[in-house]
Each structure stands twice: as structure tokens, then as C-alpha cells.
Amino acid sequence: MSKIPVTAVFDIGKTNKKFFLFDENLTEVHSSYIRLDPIPDEDNFPSEPLAPLEEWMLKTFKEALQHTAYQIQRLNFSCHGASFVHVDKDGIPCTPLYDYLKPFPEDLLARFYEENGGKMTFCRATSSPPLAMLNSGLQLYFIKYAKPDFFKKIAHSFHFPQYLSFLFTGEKVSDYTSIGCHTGLWDYEANDYHSWVDREDIRKLLPPIVPGNTLLKTKPELGNIPCGIGVHDSSAALLPYIQQESEPFALLSTGTWAIGINPSNKTPLTKKELKQDCLQFLSIKGDPIKISRLFIGEEHKYQVEKMYEHFQMPMGTYKKLKFNATLFEKIRDFRSKRIHFHYLKPEDYGIEQAISNDWSRFSEFNEAYYTFIHELTDLQLAALQLVLDGAPVAKLYIDGGFQANDIFVGMLRKKLPELTIIPSDFPNGSALGAAMLVN
Incomplete structure (x- = not known):
């Protein structure tokens, strides 16, 4: 054979x-x-x-x-x-x-x-x-x-x-x-x-x-x-999308970091954008590409572990949850129940930071988790806007770990109704991009 x-x-x-x-x-x-x-x-x-x-x-x-x-x-x-x-x-x-x-x-x-x-x-x-x-x-x-x-x-x-x-x-x-x-x-x-x-x-x-x-x-x-x-993973993750797309698009490549990438955005960086962790990458040809970064993977891991501990829930509980529009609308009104972030700094994006976390304020795990993802997607939205401003797109692809998080994707769709948001067909986008480079 x-x-x-x-x-x-x-x-x-x-x-x-x-x-x-x-x-x-x-x-x-x-x-x-x-x-x-x-x-x-x-x-x-x-x-x-x-x-x-x-x-x-x-x-x-x-x-x-x-x-x-x-x-x-x-x-x-x-x-x-x-x-x-x-x-x-x-x-x-x-x-x-x-x-x-x-x-x-x-x-x-x-x-x-x-x-x-x-x-x-x-x-x-x-x-x-x-x-x-x-x-x-x-x-x-x-x-x-x-x-x-x-x-x-x-x-x-x-x-x-x-x-x-x-x-x-x-x-x-x-x-x-x-x-x-x-x-x-x-x-x-x-x-x-x-x-x-x-x-x-x-x-x-x-x-x-x-x-x-x-x-x-x-x-x-x-x-x-x-x-x-070899290739830097975020740059590699972009290649499959560039090959298949003829219209402007953005990519949110998620994992330990969420990297927002807009290949069409060539606008110069401002000092304010730099302070918000916005920067430029070089493409495989050496051309600048505007990106924003957010340390969401580690933040998510840290907060979920604290929630599991408080509510005495088994590991992996959040993965079984599906987006629920009614619960989303309910937690939007919980402005007094803000989450205190461990790694992220909402104040860098003009968003209020809670002083501390008291999980007993929440009646159940779902409510706490939805509130956390609501806050997290507010931050993600602010970070994405840095690469969308000045070079609008119609599509946003999400790949990596968070593309499988139905609540994360569902909330982004609610908050970005003007964009078609597509959980990626390339869950191993960086590996696929590296394979494309040598073929």
C-alpha cells in the first residue's frame, strides 16, 4: 500500500x-x-x-x-x-x-x-x-x-x-x-x-x-x-483567511492571548493606541499589519478557577453552557456586579474596574460566568475597535480556543450587529498557515 x-x-x-x-x-x-x-x-x-x-x-x-x-x-x-x-x-x-x-x-x-x-x-x-x-x-x-x-x-x-x-x-x-x-x-x-x-x-x-x-x-x-x-503563530493563523477572502476582513485569533488582526489597516500607530496594547506586526513579506492584543486566555483561566472553587462546580462546567439571550439581557443590568480583573486593565479602555470580587453576590455559577464574559467581551470589543477604526470590514473570523465558547461568540454578535461573525473553519489555523508556507 x-x-x-x-x-x-x-x-x-x-x-x-x-x-x-x-x-x-x-x-x-x-x-x-x-x-x-x-x-x-x-x-x-x-x-x-x-x-x-x-x-x-x-x-x-x-x-x-x-x-x-x-x-x-x-x-x-x-x-x-x-x-x-x-x-x-x-x-x-x-x-x-x-x-x-x-x-x-x-x-x-x-x-x-x-x-x-x-x-x-x-x-x-x-x-x-x-x-x-x-x-x-x-x-x-x-x-x-x-x-x-x-x-x-x-x-x-x-x-x-x-x-x-x-x-x-x-x-x-x-x-x-x-x-x-x-x-x-x-x-x-x-x-x-x-x-x-x-x-x-x-x-x-x-x-x-x-x-x-x-x-x-x-x-x-x-x-x-x-x-x-518557522513562523510566528499569529501571522501563520492569518494565512488561510488571506487565501480564501477577496473582501476586507478581520481575524480574532484566540488562546492565551486574543490577537485582533486587520490586514487592511495600514493607519499609523498613535501613542494612545500603543498604551492600549495596539501595535503592528510584519507579514511574511515584511509589510506592516495592525493588530491589538488582550491577555484573555489567562484571565479566563484564573477567573473560572475562582468561580469553580466558590460554587463548588466540576472542571469544564462552563463548556456545557450555551448562549442564552434572556440571561444576557438580565446580566446587562447588573452594573453593580462588575468583575475585578486579575490581569486585564479595563481602565486602559475607559471601562470601570471593580475593586474586588465577591462571588457570593451571584446567585449561581451561570450568572457569575455570564457577568464575567459580558465584561470580557466589552474589553474585547474595545481592543478590536483599535484595528477596525479607519479600515472597516464586514466579516470577523474567530479562531482558537474561544471560537468554541458559545457565550463569548454570542455576546460579540449582540455587541457587533453590523459584522458577520464566523467561528473559524480553521481551528488549527497557525499550524495550517505554517503548512501552507512550505507548500
Whole structure:
């Protein structure tokens, strides 16, 4: 029996690490995933478990090469951003893969902005809201001055997707989608690295930039298979929609973060938008795309756990709930029952923030959960408006975890009646986009 030709993709999220096989029609025919516990870095802060991840990826790929039903003909990677892997002259990681939530020393951050014309001037030039470690380019500055012994060992610094490609191919490259992902590295007016990169002598650590559809080859022991250079997951998630849509549209790509993307919006960033976590990405060709970000996945996880605890409900209860218009109208009147957000800052969008949460104010779990999602979608609406203003669209696609949340989607439809809102046909959009890039 002849084997089915497939494209393999590793889709590495912050929570789930997934492996997919897509057939010639880019239909998913196989998937597997793993969750890996963080590893403490030298400061005892959780960091990405890089060694266990590499071990799982290589083992999974070698097993797939031996599969009796499938013949791997292409390989690519989609990956969460804001993460750098630094290797020594032998190509071995020489620092932890620092978590983007790790604290950045305030005095060092202040010094950096002072050296670069002030915080908001720098942020506007690089289309990067001031996010400390989430501005992944600044991690190099952090290592240089806070961890000089580590810095001396660094020969090459890879964005995470390109490190995974390097792991399989041995080739050192950079790509636009990672560089343009709120890194603080790219000067959007100059269309080149920002001047601080050369002033700190960091450009030499960054591999050459190549187009996003570049094909390399896996190492001989991994089959000499055509292999992509990896792609930032939010940029990858956009590709299937761009291919199928001829009219302007927006995408809300959800997971740990909700990323609102409007490919048609080329309007320049304002300082106010930057403060609201609105920025620009670079496309696979190096063109700017306006996006907004909201940390809704972690917020949802935190609040739901508190609700389960208070109402003594089993895990997964919210997944069984369906949108109920009557209950929605009822909770809209609960203005005295606002939710206090743990991670999000409603005040950044002109929305009132509750002082604290007292779950006993709610008569039941459903009422509390509806109130929370009502507040969350108000915030999501405000964040989306940042990319819709100036470049209106008729359709909004929602993919990722929240596209399956009937209450979240139902409330957005009520609040955005002028848009056709479509839960995505591409639930694994970032993996599919990565597969498209190498086909």
C-alpha cells in the first residue's frame, strides 16, 4: 500500500505543544500533543522547558518518519512569540528560554528608554508597546547587562520558530514575522533594525533575514526533507483567511492571548493606541499589519478557577453552557456586579474596574460566568475597535480556543450587529498557515 504524502507541522504554544500531519489538500490527518511543566531558571522563575521540548519533537518526528501510512514531504513550525533562544559557538543553548512574564529590572528598563529617546518615542518607532520582557529584543539588553556571563557565551540569537528550524536543519536564519512581533528590534520607518541594535553590537548575533516561504532541508539523519524556517503563530493563523477572502476582513485569533488582526489597516500607530496594547506586526513579506492584543486566555483561566472553587462546580462546567439571550439581557443590568480583573486593565479602555470580587453576590455559577464574559467581551470589543477604526470590514473570523465558547461568540454578535461573525473553519489555523508556507 502506497503511503499518503503529508506535510508535518510542529505548533508550539505556551501551553500545548502540538504535532500535525496535513495531506496534499491540507486536511489534517493526524495530530498529537504534549504539555510540559516549566523549568525554574537561575532566578527560580518558570522558563520554557527547552530540553524536554526538543526531546519530544525529535522523538515524535522520527516516529512519524517510520509511519506505515504517511510519507513526510515537508516540515514547518509555528510558534508563540516573544521568546529567544541563545546558543553558543557549538549551537548549544547557553541561557534559559526566559518566560516573557519574567520581571525586567526597572532601573535597567528606564536606562534603556533614556538611551533611546524616551519610552513612547521608542515604542512608536518600533511599533512595540512598553511590555518589558514581552519586547523580546530587550531580553538581549537584559542579558548583556544583568547576566554578562551568559552574554559572553552567546554566538547566535534565534527567535523561537527559527531555533526550532535550526534544530532540524542546522541552518541559521531570521524571519520578518518574529522580528516584527513587538520585539523592540525593528524600526518601521527605517525598515531596518533600530539603531540601538547596532549601538549595542547585537546585529552580529542575529542571523540573516530570509523570506517566510524559504525552504531549507532537514539534516541527513532526519531525512533531508524540505523544511520551512518557522513562523510566528499569529501571522501563520492569518494565512488561510488571506487565501480564501477577496473582501476586507478581520481575524480574532484566540488562546492565551486574543490577537485582533486587520490586514487592511495600514493607519499609523498613535501613542494612545500603543498604551492600549495596539501595535503592528510584519507579514511574511515584511509589510506592516495592525493588530491589538488582550491577555484573555489567562484571565479566563484564573477567573473560572475562582468561580469553580466558590460554587463548588466540576472542571469544564462552563463548556456545557450555551448562549442564552434572556440571561444576557438580565446580566446587562447588573452594573453593580462588575468583575475585578486579575490581569486585564479595563481602565486602559475607559471601562470601570471593580475593586474586588465577591462571588457570593451571584446567585449561581451561570450568572457569575455570564457577568464575567459580558465584561470580557466589552474589553474585547474595545481592543478590536483599535484595528477596525479607519479600515472597516464586514466579516470577523474567530479562531482558537474561544471560537468554541458559545457565550463569548454570542455576546460579540449582540455587541457587533453590523459584522458577520464566523467561528473559524480553521481551528488549527497557525499550524495550517505554517503548512501552507512550505507548500
